[in-house]
Amino acid sequence: MRITSVGGGPAGLYAAVLLAQQGHDVTVVERNPAGVTHGWGVVFWEPLLASLRESDPPSAAQIADAAFAWNGQDVDVEGRGRVARPSGGYSISRQRLLDILTARAQELGVRTEFERGVAPGDDLDADLDADLVIAADGVGSAHRRALADDLAPTVDVGTNKYVWLATTKVYTSFLFAFVRSSAGWLWCHAYGYDADHSTFIVECSPETWRGLGLDRMGAAESRELLERLFARHLDGHPLVGLPTDPEAPLPWLEFRTLHCERWWCGRTVLAGDAAHTTHFAIGSGTTLALGDAIALGRALAGVTDAAGLPAALEQYQAERQAALAPSRRDARNSARWLEDLERYIDTDVDSFATLLHRRCSSLLAHLPPTIYVKAREVAERSGAARRVWSQASALRRSALVRRGS
Structure with missing residues (x-):
């Protein structure tokens, strides 16, 4: 054909x-x-x-x-520390x-x-x-x-604003970094994709976006502001955008789910x-x-x-x-x-990292964050106990078989 x-x-x-x-x-x-x-x-x-x-x-x-292999996931909440979790994947x-x-x-x-x-x-x-x-x-x-x-297409438009940038800082693990500004929280999704660059997506609520003036700034000024806000994570490296007029705004978007x-x-x-x-x-x-x-x-x-x-x-x-x-x-x-970040951001960093890791769960919207974290801990301990009991039972059965023979 x-x-x-x-x-x-x-x-x-x-x-x-x-x-x-x-x-x-x-x-x-x-x-x-x-x-x-x-x-x-x-x-x-x-x-x-x-x-x-x-x-x-x-x-x-x-x-x-x-492919660039990244190992681990770091969750950093400004003022509360960083949690490293096992993870891994590829980027290109x-x-x-x-x-x-x-x-x-x-x-x-x-x-x-x-x-x-x-x-x-x-x-x-x-x-x-x-x-x-x-x-x-x-x-x-x-x-x-x-x-x-x-x-019959339908489109659901999200509320958060995000912009797709890059940086010359190379992240060898996936980074979620949350920083507090005078207008509210911003966060990045950052990961290396080759030996010289990382993707650096910045996301925030529309209120924070407008409160910082990002809706009115040109691209160069916006990048400079974001570089200051994420300075601790960029280590002096610049943020890079697609070629554009420096006076034009950065291409901030609202995600469209099609x-x-x-x-x-x-x-x-x-x-x-x-x-x-x-x-x-x-x-x-x-x-x-x-x-x-x-x-x-x-x-x-x-x-x-x-x-x-x-x-x-x-x-x-x-x-x-x-x-x-x-x-x-x-x-x-x-x-x-992520659109409901204020509901979770005030928890301690370990609990927040758990909630972020489990953000795809449908239960999260129906349970208080601290209750969800405690429930997960109980479930994990119960699961570990069941695994230990299962292994012990298998060893006992094996020993009985050997004894009988």
Whole structure:
């Protein structure tokens, strides 16, 4: 089949790689120039690497080689100290990931056309000579908007403000740092993604954002203020933003959680952020986008013409909507926890670290924070006791068996 992927992000490129392997004639069109992307480093975990190794070993090996491994999670609350928790994962420059996938796609014969976009209001698919169009054109997808009556998208807009920055300070563990300003709390989500840089996302309530004047400051002034507020964590390193007019404001956003009732219509199918978004605090965006590509490739295996598309796309939709349900729940709870930070921030640092670690739990919104922490401690002690008892019982049974023999 002739397949066109609209969007050269992880979902569109990886779908192109997998479908080219099946012998399809694949083209990727991307509105940005080659080498231009938005964002810094992205995170993922070992299960994704295992899926990539199974799906396409050559690109998986390159991604693994380029990945930055971070170990541990540090929670730092100003004035109360720092708690280190065991954790671990990987991160990679978004641009490096796209470069690897683009090169692999081209190696497999995929045509890549950069600086090719579709103007709003055009017949989006009119100039796409394809049996299947993969709309992987991001959260602002023009294809999804054009098919909104059939796909039934809904968007839930969060209240917190956040901005995606980077720094030359390299964090070898994941850092959540909470700092108090004259207008309220701000916090960062920071992690290294290569030998020279870290992602540094700053988040705060809209009241704090306005109270500090961040809604009125230019980019340079905003970065200087944030560098002062997070000075203890930056160790003299600067914050870096995407190239912009220093007098223009930083690109502060409110997170938009997207859900679509249907993921395909006619010859168009959604993938990645065009189909769904989950709050960045659970770090699953790239994993879910690549998972979409893998599932789409699996659904299309053996499909040789347009007649087989409806059943394949229905299978893809059902599989991915079911797979995303736990991530959607966790992301919703995590985002709400951060929006309700004042409810938790006054606890001691150890309790706060526990609450932050467990922020995806649906119980947190229904129990007082201190009660939840005590309940977790009791549950963990009971679990440890059960494990010790189980091990002791197994040893006793083993001893009886040996004695009987």
